[in-house]
Amino acid sequence: MAWKNKPFRQLRDIEQPYWESPKHEDQFAQATPRNVVDPLAYRGIDFEPIFNRSGSSLKGVLFRPLLSASSSEVLRYCMEGIDAIHYWQCSNRIIPLILPIKVTDLKIAACVDGLCDLILNSRLPIGLINIGFLHHQDIDNELTAAVTKLRRLGVLFHALQFDGNPNTIKLISQFQFEAVHLDVSHLRETSSLSGTQLIDQIHLLKKWSCKTYFSNVTFVRDNELAYQLGIDYCYGSLMLSPVNRHQIIHIQDSRIGKALFSIQTSK
Numbered sequence: 459m460a461w462k463n464k465p466f467r468q469l470r471d472i473e474q475p476y477w478e479s480p481k482h483e484d485q486f487a488q489a490t491p492r493n494v495v496d497p498l499a500y501r502g503i504d505f506e507p508i509f510n511r512s513g514s515s516l517k518g519v520l521f522r523p524l525l526s527a528s529s530s531e532v533l534r535y536c537m538e539g540i541d542a543i544h545y546w547q548c549s550n551r552i553i554p555l556i557l558p559i560k561v562t563d564l565k566i567a568a569c570v571d572g573l574c575d576l577i578l579n580s581r582l583p584i585g586l587i588n589i590g591f592l593h594h595q596d597i598d599n600e601l602t603a604a605v606t607k608l609r610r611l612g613v614l615f616h617a618l619q620f621d622g623n624p625n626t627i628k629l630i631s632q633f634q635f636e637a638v639h640l641d642v643s644h645l646r647e648t649s650s651l652s653g654t655q656l657i658d659q660i661h662l663l664k665k666w667s668c669k670t671y672f673s674n675v676t677f678v679r680d681n682e683l684a685y686q687l688g689i690d691y692c693y694g695s696l697m698l699s700p701v702n703r704h705q706i707i708h709i710q711d712s713r714i715g716k717a718l719f720s721i722q723t724s725k
Contacts, residue, residue, distance in 0.1 A: 502702040505542065508556075508671065508693040511684045513712030517691055518554040518588070522700055525558050525592070532563050533572045540580045540587065542703040547582075549707045558590040558618055565600040570607055577611045584612030588636065591617050594626040605633050616671075622652070622659050630668065637669035642680045642694070645687075660687055681714060 508518040521539040524532065539557050546553045563569050577587055589608060594617070595601070605615070614636040617626055621644065630638060640660070645653050660670055672684050675694030684692050697712040 503700050504538075505703055505706050506693055506700045507698045507706065507709055507712070508691050509697050509712045511672075511681065511689055511692050513681075513692070513697055513714040515711060516553065516706075516709050518556060519706060520556045520590070520693065521558070529560075529563050529566065529569065532559060532569055533576065536573055536576055540576055540582070542706075543582055543586050544580070545703055546707060547586075551707050552583075552586070553706065554586050554588055554614075556588045556590045556616055556618075558592050560592045561595050561601060562593065564589075564591075564604045565598075567600075567603075570604045574607055574611060577608075577613065585614060587612075588614045588616055590639070591615065591629070591635075592619065594623060594629060596625055597629060597632065609633070619673075622656050627659070627662075630663070631666065635668060637671055637690075638663050639671040639673050640689075641674050642672045642676075642683065643674055645683060646679070657687065660689075664688065678714075 504521060504523050506520040506522055507516055508520060509515060510517055519542075521535070521542070524535045524539070527535050536557055536559075539555050543553070543555050559573075580587070608615075615633060616637045616639060617630050617635050618639045620626060620638045620640050629635070640656065645656055647653050663670060669690045670688075672680065672689045672692045673694060675681060675684070675692045675696045677696065680694070681692060681696060683689075696714055698709065701709070
């Protein structure tokens, strides 16, 4: 049997070749530059799951690479995010994705035109592609034109990293945002002046039928606060850490959701 005489080939990850002997492995190790690489980068740990406040149901995903993307990277990352939605759809999972984009990038006509082309060519149902506004600024003609174009394509808008800025509130009101995301760390001290103001603004947003999200949910106390304030959705390390796009398919509930379910079934 000829195949028995073939040398053993040891597999490595996709960025490294196989080798046929320890000698080849040593040569490869010496020739390869020892750069410090983020271990999560090549594994695509980019998708942060979002759950209802009880953690019992997956309600959406935040695409994290866009949080720190440069202007030249926005379209490429948006294409990756839209491709992930298609991937989930092929697996019978209809999951909305939030694409965080800086307001300064939305004022670039070429960027908005490219984004519109990506959305049109995707042929995805309305509601699956959401854009999260980052680094809010004054409303001007460029921003109004960009939002109008994207709104016509059925894109929903979220205000990320909401801090109670009056310009942001004006933006939410004028363009009828779908949701607002608040960092729960700003509300842990509800007795502080800023915490009290944010709570008042949460009640105002609810009157506008605007969904509310808690980000950076880390402690059980954060989840309890979400219940007290009637927050709709939560995400953070307490709920579930970021995963790759394939793992999203198999997620049904969060860590805290599993814990609550196990407590209820044990009673």
